[in-house]
Amino acid sequence: MAEFRFGVNMAFPGTRAEWVDKARRAEALGYDAFAVPDHLGMPAPFPTLLLAAEATERIRLTTFVLNTPFYNPVLLARDVAALDQFSGGRVELGLGAGYVKDEFDAAGIPFPSAGARIDHVEQTVLTLRKLYSDPDYQPAPARPEGPPVLIAGSGNRLLGMAAQHADVVGLPGAAFTESGLMRAASAEEVGERTEYVRGLLGERRERVELNLLVWAVAAPSERDTLGDRVRQLLPGFTDDQIGAAPAVMMGTPQQIADSVRECRERYGITYFTVVEPDLERFAPVIELLK
Numbered sequence: 001m002a003e004f005r006f007g008v009n010m011a012f013p014g015t016r017a018e019w020v021d022k023a024r025r026a027e028a029l030g031y032d033a034f035a036v037p038d039h040l041g042m043p044a045p046f047p048t049l050l051l052a053a054e055a056t057e058r059i060r061l062t063t064f065v066l067n068t069p070f071y072n073p074v075l076l077a078r079d080v081a082a083l084d085q086f087s088g089g090r091v092e093l094g095l096g097a098g099y100v101k102d103e104f105d106a107a108g109i110p111f112p113s114a115g116a117r118i119d120h121v122e123q124t125v126l127t128l129r130k131l132y133s134d135p136d137y138q139p140a141p142a143r144p145e146g147p148p149v150l151i152a153g154s155g156n157r158l159l160g161m162a163a164q165h166a167d168v169v170g171l172p173g174a175a176f177t178e179s180g181l182m183r184a185a186s187a188e189e190v191g192e193r194t195e196y197v198r199g200l201l202g203e204r205r206e207r208v209e210l211n212l213l214v215w216a217v218a219a220p221s222e223r224d225t226l227g228d229r230v231r232q233l234l235p236g237f238t239d240d241q242i243g244a245a246p247a248v249m250m251g252t253p254q255q256i257a258d259s260v261r262e263c264r265e266r267y268g269i270t271y272f273t274v275v276e277p278d279l280e281r282f283a284p285v286i287e288l289l290k
Helices: 016-028 045-055 073-086 101-107 114-132 156-165 187-204 220-233 239-244 253-267 276-289
Strands: 005-009 033-036 060-063 091-096 149-152 168-171 174-176 182-184 209-214 216-218 248-250 271-275
Touching (some): 005 276, 016 033, 016 045, 045 073, 073 091, 073 114, 091 114, 091 168, 114 149, 114 156, 149 156, 149 209, 156 187, 168 187, 182 239, 209 253, 216 220, 216 276, 220 239, 220 248, 239 248, 253 276, 271 276
Parallel strands (some): 005 271, 033 060, 091 149, 149 168, 168 209, 209 271, 216 248
Antiparallel strands (some): 174 182
């Protein structure tokens, strides 16, 4: 049975010393990936990941995930290769199609259609791999083929593209309501999405990881405050949805570890990424599963 991997998505930089301490703490707690999202108002992914690389020895450095339409693929290839080279080959490149129109507006970047944004993600992957296949390309990534690629999303077209090109397919554990808010994806919805993408993978099915973004982890004593904490991130969650969502895990460390195992057995998910506020809460679960 496939082994687990665990990441933590870090969104609050603080001071340089605080960031270094967080990176070292994540590594000491047994996390496999130290990840940074790509949203305005949050840490810039590449400089913060390079600092994390300098402060650590083992943990992977992950963009989780880039707003790929923000980037020219050729220029992005240079930054990714440099980070991969200087981190000793520890980069995992996470790509997404972008979904927050206000961020595009604030950056003065046109917000294309969903199809055009997905096309841009695909073209980015193809461009990076073409450039890295050139033995004379500089700066050369640590591995000739470049870092592994995680592509995250939930729509049919994006998952179809990810099934062709990704080393890891990331599922957000959430879905959009008609009003545009994000809500928890039910167990049935997560099951349908994982079955859909696994069906598309074909012979690659055993080589491609599935990742789930876990929006909250809570002890039984935090039951009364869990809903409010989750809704700070995703206003569309209702209490009923929170209680039934695979991307929200509540219980003792052993109970949560059992939920993680169930996700592997039921959905084939082996890679789980928690959010920064749960860095310490989830660590006992990692101890039980490794």
